[in-house]
Amino acid sequence: MKSLRLALDIALTHLLAKKRQTVIAMLGVMFGISMFIVMISFMQGVNQFTLDLALDGSPHVRIYNPIKNDRQSIIEQQGNNADAMYIVHHQKPKSELPKIKNGMRILRDLEQWPGVQQAAPNLSTQVFYNSGSVQFAGSMIGCDILKENVLYDLENKLVTGTLEGLLTNTDGILLGDELAEKMNVKVGDRISISTPQGSLLLMRVVGTFSFGFSAVDGMRSYATLASVQKILQKDPQYITDLVIRLEDYTQAKALAKTLTEIYGYTAEDWETTNAAILAGEVIRNVMTFVVSLAMLVVAGFGIYNIMNMSILNKLKDIAILKATGFESHNIVSVFLLQSIIIGLLGGVLGVLTGGFFSYLISITPFPSGTGFNIATFPVLFEVKYYLLGIVFGFLTTLFAGWFPARRASRVDPVAIIRG
């Protein structure tokens, strides 16, 4: 302990004697760590933002009845001839409704399921929105609007009108705002909708919404389950999807698997639905770490250089210290402590400037246009990134300082003193 204090004393004297060099080395570490923090905070902010976007636009788990092509053909079922092989080309799907049988029962089950915040029935279908002589293709979702609101926070996505409009008007419809613009309709206007099967229905616009995706805002509309059942001419039990919101979205994958096994329908979790968006996240993370680590390595080389030079300048001093009784590990302490002090001070400064720059980015307006509902660049402020920055900075300087320090401890005093 005492020898460490002595080493610290000598190290500080050395650092203070060469202030300019010390400051430059410190700035190198500071720059490396602050960039590390800025990049990681910003990238994680972007990741969080895309994740939110993905979670906003899709349910955590969606249960549906997919159209299957892989059934056995009748000839395969009937022919028991072991010597024969049957090949059926271009088999068409059966005329089967994409209905979830007993859907309302399953819905009640799901609402009782532990971890499920809300489950909602959906009936989605392809429709054409007729605007005079022009038709826009799109999709229409029949839903229980209050439950749907829990899932997608529709209330906050409304641009005009109210959700309750759907409850009070049996023929009410909520349109995506881009779609409404294309059709040039406002709340209160009537529009006509036709299905691929040819049936036609007049509906009243009760509101418009915006998710921030053209694919949704320009295509989708919401109506009551009954309206959509009516336009499809189906019974009141007819639903095609069950969508679920969980208390913890990370449980979605496991639950989807269980539900598939229990009910025999396909249950898809949000990660599968948004695989493309989430793949981008992995790439961004790798990039962030590679660039940040490269910066720290550069800062480390800076320290390595400066310490090496400092040791070359101090060969005489090292020889004296050894001649007067300092052991190898004392010498290592003296020089390693210099690196550590540079690393720690640079690290603290780096954390402060990194936080400051992250803040600047977080208040910079984001030129998002109409799409995203985001005002400034997304930045995530998390203590662990700052701790990580200090730890990495510390390790880098420790590593960079170790080799010069060990080199110093191996100086042969006689060779120096003899000259």
Next chain:
Amino acid sequence: MQSILKADNIVKYFYQPEPFEVLKGVSFEAKKGEFLSVVGKSGCGKSTLLYILSTMDTGYEGSLELNGKLLTGLSQNSLSRFRNEHLGFVFQFHFLLPEFTALKNVMLPALKLGKYSDKEIEERAYEKLNWMGMGDYALKTASRLSGGQQQRVAIARALINDPAIIMGDEPTGNLDQANTKIIFDIFMKLAKENGQTIIAVTHDQDFAAASDRIIEMSDGVIVN
């Protein structure tokens, strides 16, 4: 008188630029409280011998015993500890740490030894500096002192841990007559009163003549 230093058949080679036998089997003994001068022409190996005796140079054949302890073959770190406690060394060219004050330079070996408290060490350092007439310069940075002043501080540093043996390579080489006299008297006093052994390599004939014993070297052997 008790023997404090025993060198037995020390042989030393230099390999650069070509193999050369610097010391050809040097043996001698020094007693406790003895003031020895080593003289000889340049290149006769007296400095080389001194570096071996000071335990810093370990690349030799033969054996070296200091203060009753066989030092040949010990690790660098144990030799460092031994030097710190039992040996004081004054180099030919002053060699202070330039960023530190004169006082701190003197204190460092004692702080390393850690036998006394910091306060006692400071008092002792002032005492040694005063012996050398350097008390007034204690708080000056070493790099601001003149050559002679630095050398006197270096001698104070050699004395700080009350070593059994003090070695000097031209310890008064940069000093004028008056200061040489002062240093010589201090060395003599340390030898006679404290029983510390002094071994000094010197070119100064008067300095050598006044010491207890002169060892004269020539071509790697002791001739007298």
